[in-house]
Amino acid sequence: MSEESKRDRPRKTKTKLWVRVVHIYLSLYAFVVILFFGATGLMMNHPDWFAQDEPQFSEIEASVPIEICRQPDRLAVVEHFRKSYQLKGEVTDFQVEDTGFNIVFQHSVSGAHVFVDPQTGEARIEKEAREFTGVMATIHTGEHTGTFGKRVIDVAAVLLIISALSGIILWTSLSIRRRTGLIWLASGALLIVIILVRLVG
Numbered sequence: 001m002s003e004e005s006k007r008d009r010p011r012k013t014k015t016k017l018w019v020r021v022v023h024i025y026l027s028l029y030a031f032v033v034i035l036f037f038g039a040t041g042l043m044m045n046h047p048d049w050f051a052q053d054e055p056q057f058s059e060i061e062a063s064v065p066i067e068i069c070r071q072p073d074r075l076a077v078v079e080h081f082r083k084s085y086q087l088k089g090e091v092t093d094f095q096v097e098d099t100g101f102n103i104v105f106q107h108s109v110s111g112a113h114v115f116v117d118p119q120t121g122e123a124r125i126e127k128e129a130r131e132f133t134g135v136m137a138t139i140h141t142g143e144h145t146g147t148f149g150k151r152v153i154d155v156a157a158v159l160l161i162i163s164a165l166s167g168i169i170l171w172t173s174l175s176i177r178r179r180t181g182l183i184w185l186a187s188g189a190l191l192i193v194i195i196l197v198r199l200v201g
Helices: 003-046 074-085 132-141 144-172 178-200
Strands: 056-063 091-096 100-106 110-116 120-131
Touching: 003 132, 003 144, 056 074, 074 091, 074 100, 074 110, 074 120, 144 178
Parallel strands: none
Antiparallel strands: 056 120, 091 100, 100 110, 110 120
8 A cells, every 4th residue: 555545544534534423413403304394295295184273364454544555655554564463474465456455464374465445544454374284384385484484494405415415425435335325326316307207297
């Protein structure tokens, strides 16, 4: 064995050790993420398998100051409903029509459809409180979870990617099992390709 190979061996061993540590500890987080998305995925795909409560609907009579209706000041109108009627989530629709305003708020646990008469300032809020399965489905997709929810999913995705890549590196570093691992890896990749072709075909 050459002197250069002898010097490289401790470096490779140290690199492999760090990859192993990263893989082990990130995988512990990744397992929880996989468990959550696996369970919520089943809830979305088979809602009939799980006991569900019907969404709760309610209607509230409200009012808006005339001065912010006639312009209309969209931001002021939205903030008025947030502060005065505790409406949460992002505004996914704000339509100004001859008959009034239609505003839609969407949050992971609730939704609200608001109708405003700009001539009188009178408003009606139709609220929906989602049941457990609906909330889990919303969180699973990241829809209506705001910036925080999207960042959480980004972090979860990065953890899964790093965990998968570090696992591949560790497996391919095992000279005895490398061939078997590559065969399984190629089989998994081929299966994903077949599923994608089937889904879009």
